[in-house]
Amino acid sequence: MLAKLKFLHFIVILLCLKSIPNLAQQQTTYCNPMDIDYKYNFEQLNEKISYRSGADPVIINHKSEYFLFVTISGGYWHSKDMLNWKYITANRWPFEDMCAPAAASVNDTLFLFQSTFESRPILYSVAPEKGIWEFYNRWTPRLPKDIGPWDPALFHDPDTNRWFMYWGSSNVYPIFGAELDHSKKLAFKDQYKAMLWLNQYEHGWERFGPNHSDPFKPFTEGAWMTKHKGKYYLQYGAPGTEYNVYANGTYVADDPLGPFTYAPYNPVSYKPGGFATGAGHGNTFQDNYGNYWNTGTSWIGLNWAMERRIVQHPAGFDKDGQMFANTRFGDFPHKITTKKWSGKGDELFTGWMLLSYKKPVTASTTLDTMSAAKITDENPRTFWAAKQNKAGETLTIDLQKEQEVKAIQVNYTDYKSDIFDNDPAKVYTQFKILTSADGKKWNIAADLTTEPKRDRPCAYIELPKPVKARYVRYEHIHVASPVLAISEFRIFGNGFGKLPPTPKKLIAVRQKDQRNVDLSWEKVAGAVGYNVLWGIAPDKLYQTYQFWNDEPNTFELRALNVGVPYYFAIEAFDENGVSAISEVASIK
Known part of the structure; x- marks a missing residue:
């Protein structure tokens, strides 16, 4: 009887392990910066900067x-x-x-x-x-x-x-x-x-x-x-x-x-x-x-x-x-290619939007003034740090309403690092991602402890299937640096609302110095941000400058070539998707 129970227990364990998705094999998308095991750099070894x-x-x-x-x-x-x-x-x-x-x-x-x-x-x-x-x-x-x-x-x-x-x-x-x-x-x-x-x-x-x-x-x-x-x-x-x-x-x-x-x-x-x-x-x-x-x-x-x-x-x-x-x-997440694409490759964009921008964050602990709010500001040079680098430290983002979560990216910061080698026995990254509808009951959406150990300073994980959630939590397991520090915890997916309207009143005025143009537009209520699209013909708007909605809606673009006419358009984006592109404005 005891042997039979042990056998059944073994079968249950195997079934559970089999149910854990292999994230790497199922992934069909990527997200910049590239998710590779960047190596500790030796350029500043003599200065003790790791x-x-x-x-x-x-x-x-x-x-x-x-x-x-x-x-x-x-x-x-x-x-x-x-x-x-x-x-x-x-x-x-x-x-x-x-x-x-x-x-x-x-x-x-x-x-x-x-x-x-x-x-x-x-x-x-x-x-x-x-x-x-x-x-x-x-x-x-x-x-x-x-x-x-x-x-x-x-x-x-x-x-x-x-x-x-x-x-x-x-x-x-x-x-x-x-x-x-x-x-x-x-x-x-x-x-x-x-x-x-x-x-x-x-x-x-x-x-x-x-x-x-x-x-x-x-x-x-x-x-x-x-x-x-x-x-x-x-x-x-x-x-x-x-x-x-x-x-x-x-x-x-x-x-x-x-x-x-x-x-x-x-x-x-x-x-x-x-x-x-x-x-x-x-x-x-x-x-x-x-x-x-x-x-x-x-x-x-x-x-x-x-x-x-x-x-x-x-x-x-x-x-x-x-x-x-x-x-x-x-x-933002893009599909990896599986065929010849058309046009300029816009079809590779998944349409998964950034859900985490400036959303409220709660941390289990905080070191000094390196607050958790910095992990949703989309700035790789600001970061949160935990009081200790130990398993169980958490970051919880409140998306403020239920959204469909499809992917996450965790970008680590080397704060006061003392690592000067790349020994895979100690230099690796592990964490879990949990989701919740109410902040009380949690489900595991991703678990790097089930994957082979490797370092992932810009870890990007496409979830096996979309998860409806209001709260998304990072649960720490391991990072080699003496301090657990994260610059950005980025959450991608889609909301359930309508697409934002197209921004109005895009104005482009070229300066006397033809290398510069002054841009302005009317903000869209509830937008997360904007893409200003520009180029040398109305059908060649190949350039993009992205702005956030909480930034000014005026900008001096200083990237033009003297003597070249230019054309500009704008689109708004939020958690639900992207607006139609505006009418084209031109300058000579």
Whole structure:
């Protein structure tokens, strides 16, 4: 009898375990910043500053699988679906690690090269998923120390079998380019030359500082080359990684070494508003369905100016060859691609809205003045901290009415961290998400203790099915840092009300300085925020600047190009969805 009871008990346990959803396998969406196990950064080791970071991304589609290379990470990531990324350490890796690496896939070989001012080798692999790399060359040529090749990009033209390198990271020097000689193990074939220079006097978006407000000379870096329908798009990042306006632009030519012409629709990828701001210094790649994506660097800058995260946005080329990246709702949940999309990729936006903005929060404990209210302000540089980093600490958000919760994102802060390694035995993240209709009876919506241990500084979880709830709770289990600190607990889903009305009276007035335009609009009662959409034609409103409803409804946009006409529209959004887009306003 006792044996029979034990057997039945064992069966019940198995059934319970089977009922716990495997969140990773069921996930079909992603949310910026990317949910990877960002590594503790060693740049400031001597200053005893510990923080997780990732920047300067390059994603390569190699033999229908994806490889992500990131600044100073001790390795790289591999994915088969662009959702689940596995960290890989290599058999051969530069002793000083890699900063802003270059990578290129050619036939069955993946090439890799680090930023350097000295002589360094190009590595290659025919099995990068196994971490096996060999020396392709010893990179004996040496450039003048001041000019690189820092922030390099490798480009192989499949139509001509020619190889090129582009590089540069400076507010003094341009982006350089040179042809490489494949017969001589990719040594420089000819003299390098300047490809493009920044011109902040005509290109408003290239001006330095927050919202392009600083007269300091801007930086260009992060070169990347994309060939599309016979045209060569040389991309670059500007004006500085530590600002919300960090963006990617492009010049276009008929030859890989130019001459290049500035694209009047620049910037290509630009996300100055919202939670994950900044989209510069990344790369452009195609997925297995032929869709384009643009990666970039999003700024945190709390522990150190160069503390950053990784973002990716749908991208492409329109019928006129104009390059674009779609950052509309760029840090809200998006579907991962399963087919060729149309237009500019708006169909990938799930329509799941932010339910947590400025909602009331209750914390189990609070350290000093780091209050729980900061986890719903959509600012990655403010945060809540618990008195102790112990299991059972909680954060509870009151959505103030019942909503349909579909996904959550938890963004951690490295406050007074003392971690200087990435030992997976201690560096991992675990928590539970609970929901309730009345604040009394709670149900588990997600449980990371049932998943394999890994670190998730920007943990994004799509719930297996929508949950109707008014209260959503984070219950802490483990984080490696000595202090439990969270910058944002973001809840996504939909309310049950009507869509907001379209904002009225959008007015755009161009200043005497043509790089600037003054925008204003009439606020919508009950709106959470607005997207100002703009571009160089009524049907090319590819740019987005997101604003919150509790911010002013006037704004000086300082990102225009001199001599280029512009068109503007606006939409409102709330917890129920998005309004229709307004009529288009134009300026000459």
